[in-house]
Amino acid sequence: xxxxxxxxLSALEILNRPxxxxxxxxxxxxxxxxxxxxxxxxxxxxxxxxxAFVLMPTGGGKSLCYQLPALHRPGLGxxxxxxxxxxxxxxxALQANGVSAAMYNSNLGAEEARSVLxxxxxxxxxxxxxxxxxxxxxxxINSLENIPLALIAIDEAHCVSQWGHxxxxxxxxxxxxxEHFPEVPFIAxxxxxxxxxxxxxxxxxxxxxxRQFTTSFDRPNIRYTVLDKHRxxxxxxxxxxxxxxxxxxxxxxxxxxxxxxxAYLCAQGFSADAYHAGLSAERRxxxxxxxxxxxxxxxxxxxxxxxxxxxxxxxxVVHYDLxxxxxxxxxETGRAGRDGLAADALLLFGTQDVATARYHLEQGGxxxxxxxxxxxxxxxxxxxxxxxxxxxVLLGYLGEQLENDCGNCDVCLDPPERxxxxxxxxxxxxxxxxxxxxxxxxxxxxxxxxxxxxxIRKFEHERLTTYGIGLEYSSAEWLSIxxxxxxxxxxxxxxxxxxxxxxxxxxxxxxRAEETLELARPxxxxxxxxxxxxxxxxxxxxxxxxxxxxTLRELRKQLASEQGVPxxxxxxxxxxxxxxxxxxxxxxEFLEINGVGQVKLERHGATFxxxxxxxxx
Numbered sequence: 001x002x003x004x005x006x007x008x009l010s011a012l013e014i015l016n017r018p019x020x021x022x023x024x025x026x027x028x029x030x031x032x033x034x035x036x037x038x039x040x041x042x043x044x045x046x047x048x049x050x051x052a053f054v055l056m057p058t059g060g061g062k063s064l065c066y067q068l069p070a071l072h073r074p075g076l077g078x079x080x081x082x083x084x085x086x087x088x089x090x091x092x093a094l095q096a097n098g099v100s101a102a103m104y105n106s107n108l109g110a111e112e113a114r115s116v117l118x119x120x121x122x123x124x125x126x127x128x129x130x131x132x133x134x135x136x137x138x139x140x141i142n143s144l145e146n147i148p149l150a151l152i153a154i155d156e157a158h159c160v161s162q163w164g165h166x167x168x169x170x171x172x173x174x175x176x177x178x179e180h181f182p183e184v185p186f187i188a189x190x191x192x193x194x195x196x197x198x199x200x201x202x203x204x205x206x207x208x209x210x211r212q213f214t215t216s217f218d219r220p221n222i223r224y225t226v227l228d229k230h231r232x233x234x235x236x237x238x239x240x241x242x243x244x245x246x247x248x249x250x251x252x253x254x255x256x257x258x259x260x261x262x263a264y265l266c267a268q269g270f271s272a273d274a275y276h277a278g279l280s281a282e283r284r285x286x287x288x289x290x291x292x293x294x295x296x297x298x299x300x301x302x303x304x305x306x307x308x309x310x311x312x313x314x315x316x317v318v319h320y321d322l323x324x325x326x327x328x329x330x331x332e333t334g335r336a337g338r339d340g341l342a343a344d345a346l347l348l349f350g351t352q353d354v355a356t357a358r359y360h361l362e363q364g365g366x367x368x369x370x371x372x373x374x375x376x377x378x379x380x381x382x383x384x385x386x387x388x389x390x391x392x393v394l395l396g397y398l399g400e401q402l403e404n405d406c407g408n409c410d411v412c413l414d415p416p417e418r419x420x421x422x423x424x425x426x427x428x429x430x431x432x433x434x435x436x437x438x439x440x441x442x443x444x445x446x447x448x449x450x451x452x453x454x455x456i457r458k459f460e461h462e463r464l465t466t467y468g469i470g471l472e473y474s475s476a477e478w479l480s481i482x483x484x485x486x487x488x489x490x491x492x493x494x495x496x497x498x499x500x501x502x503x504x505x506x507x508x509x510x511x512r513a514e515e516t517l518e519l520a521r522p523x524x525x526x527x528x529x530x531x532x533x534x535x536x537x538x539x540x541x542x543x544x545x546x547x548x549x550x551t552l553r554e555l556r557k558q559l560a561s562e563q564g565v566p567x568x569x570x571x572x573x574x575x576x577x578x579x580x581x582x583x584x585x586x587x588x589e590f591l592e593i594n595g596v597g598q599v600k601l602e603r604h605g606a607t608f609x610x611x612x613x614x615x616x617x
Contacts, residue, residue: 022047025068029097031575031597036061038215046151046187047072051210053157053202054189057217058334059312062189063090066153069187070127071099075148076120077127080135080174081155087129089292089311089566094127096569098599103129120147136173141180149184152177154205157188161200178206186210191334192327192398217330217398218406221337222345224390225410226383228483229350230476232320233264239318239346240270240298246315247291250300251332253321261320262300275301292566294557303328311566312339313573318346322353325376326383326397339574349384351441351483355499385484387416387520421519422510424473424481429490429507431466435459437502440493444501445470445478484519541580548615549580555611559604570604571595583612 022043026032035043038054039061045052046069056062067090070077081087087103094101102116102125119125121143134140154160159171178186188205202208227235236250252258255276262274273296275287290296292311303323317336323329329347337343354377361373379397386393391406405412431444446453447461450468461467470478482501485491490507493499509515541549553567553576560567571579575595584590590605591598 022068022072025071026064027591028598029071029099030064030068031097031591031593031595031600032064033592033594036064038213039064042187042213043068045211046185049073049185051185051207052187053198053207053210053212054187055198055212055214056189056191057215057219058191058331059219059338059340060191060215062155062191065189066151066155066187067094067099067127069185070150070153073150073185075150076123076125077150077153078135078144079127079129079153079155080132081129082132082159082171083156084131086155087131091129092565092569096565096600096603097597099127100125101127101129104134105129105131106134117143123147132171132174136170136176141177145180149181151185151187152181154186154188156190157201157205158190158192158197160204161197172204175204175206192331217395217400218391218402219334219337220406220408221340222333222343223408223410223413224333224345224347224394226347226349226390228476228480229348229353230479232348232350233261235348236261236265236318236320237268239316239344240265243316245271245297247294247311247313248298248316248318249314249332249335250298250318250320251303251323252300253302255302257320258300258302265298265300270298271296272298272300275299277302292568293560294567303332311335312568313341314338314343315341316344316346318348320348322347322349322357322384323380324357324373326379326394327376329380329383330394330398339568339572341574341577347384351479351486351493352499354381354486355493358493359499387411387418416520418518418520420516421481421484422516424470425485425490425510425517425519427466427470428478428482428485429503429511431464431470432491432501432503433511434464434466435461438500440499441479441482441501444482445475448478449475481519488517488519490517541577545580548583548612549576551611551615552576552579552608555608559607571600571608579608579612583615584609585613 022040026035037060038056042052042054042065046066052065054062054065056065066077066079079087079090084103084105084107087105088107091101091103100119102119104113104116104120108116116128120128130140154174160174161172186205186207188201188207188210190201198212202210202212229235240248250261250272252261255278258274258276262272265272273287273290275284279287287296287299291299294313314336317333319329319332323332333345336345357377358374361370361377383390383393383397389402389405389412390409392402395402407413427448428444431448432439435444435447443455443461446456447464447467448470450462450471452462456462456467473481482491486493486501489504490510491501492504494502510517552571553573556567556570556576560570563570572595575593578593578595582589582593584593586609587601587605590596590609591601596605
């Protein structure tokens with residue numbers, strides 16, 4: 001195994017070559033063949049000493065925008081990030097590429113912290129990742145004033161803004177850094193920020209003369225799907241059953257539900273574990289470590305999990321419960337497919353989730369905040385209810401217009417069937433009226449379906465004229481119809497009165513036959529596939545290429561286990577797919593694979609080339 005010093009030397013040798021260009025560093029250190037959109041312009045601006053504000057989606061390549069300039073400017077690159085897990089992932093990946101990088105945060109023991117500070121003051125580091133609390137300590141700031149700084153990067157910059165969806169008061173103090181380091185280039189980066197948040201970030205961080213770079217929010221490799229929530233555990237199992245050993249995250253809103261889902265999946269034979277704030281720090285670290293090393297494939301978690309998890313081969317993200325806002329949904333689904341390969345985002349959408357969310361909003365004490373949160377929730381519901389291209393709705397909310405339908409969401413791939421639902425809607429509205437506008441959705445559906453249960457008998461609702469008039473639809477279909485009526489404004493749920501259904505003035509027009517109504521056919525489950533197909537990044541591989549891909553993946557996991565790093569630090573799935581297709585036969589061809597740099601060639605080239613050659617025999 002090559003020593004860390006030798007690995008760092010390889011990267012330093014590359015950078016010390018006369019007139020080494022950012023393109024050479026891109027290929028030889030990071031193993032990439034070309035820049036992604038806007039990366040080159042951002043890097044050139046920062047290398048030249050200018051400030052920059054970068055709005056780029058998750059997986060768009062933000063980290064390279066400060067890592068590469070830090071290697072080309074004299075001095076140390078400081079990266080301020082609130083995400084300790086992200087620091088570790090990025091430091092591991094940089095070190096694997098031969099870059100001298102370290103982190104300084106509360107997770108370090110006293111001896112480790114002293115070692116990092118010693119390397120810092122001895123000028124041995126190219127990049128140092130720092131938590132905001134550590135960064136703003138007067139003693140630490142004073143020590144940096146005597147060290148040449150290449151740049152200061154503020155990651156997750158939306159945290160400095162009171163208008164951001166994840167505002168952190170302690171993060172806003174970073175605005176003071178400009179006074180201490182007026183000549184050092186600053187670069188602020190975030191994946192989600194509306195125009196008001198963007199302006200606030202620039203103001204707080206003193207980036208008034210910074211060039212602003214806004215890339216597309218579009219993640220075309222992610223397929224967005226929304227299903228009506230009906231027997232969600234069974235729906236989840238159907239979604240997972242053909243996904244083999246793919247990695248994924250399932251989000252739920254409560255700790256109890258997280259535990260229930262994880263237990264269910266384990267009982268069904270899936271490799272899954274739970275993650276939430278109620279677990280010990282040691283347990284959370286263990287789950288996270290096993291996930292990034294592919295020792296556990298599925299993590300069921302509350303929304304905090306995944307912040308800063310730089311794991312490129314997450315193939316799917318499932319929202320078991322409705323997110324509270326589009327920013328969160330976009331950011332969480334963006335944790336899938338960071339490597340650019342095919343990924344899925346599934347949302348299970350239920351009316352009760354909406355009612356619960358609205359109830360919690362009403363409990364808030366700040367009227368302005370309630371109004372903002374209600375708007376964000378309504379936008380999320382509008383996305384889930386959409387009968388048009390999901391990506392158009394999502395990007396439109398973020399301020400970006402998509403000219404054409406995406407072709408990679410459930411609405412585009414399988415447009416919902418529209419039908420005249422006037423008579424069905426009248427049955428629902430009549431039933432709500434007959435039960436005195438005093439019962440919730442389930443009871444109304446039970447009456448329509450002619451159910452025989454204690455609650456119906458107790459209130460003698462079997463005597464109503466609407467009892468049993470809805471046998472033409474299943475319970476799940478009636479639930480979908482009621483949900484659409486709610487969001488079309490014909491019904492409301494009175495959250496303060498246990499979510500009972502009530503008619504709106506608009507409902508009278510339908511009941512009086514003054515208008516007709518067209519709804520979408522309900523989607524209560526995924527259509528079964530005609531035949532099992534490979535999914536994810538290997539979907540288009542031939543049988544021979546797929547066999548080699550699996551061989552290389554096993555080799556990667558073995559090497560990662562020996563070296564104590566996540567498998568993707570060795571090579572990402574995209575690199576393995578390309579190797580399986582291109583089948584390089586020598587070092588020159590191996591270097592042409594995206595993700596193979598000079599250090600990784602020296603460290604792993606012979607082993608992988610041997611495996612590829614053996615497969616050819």
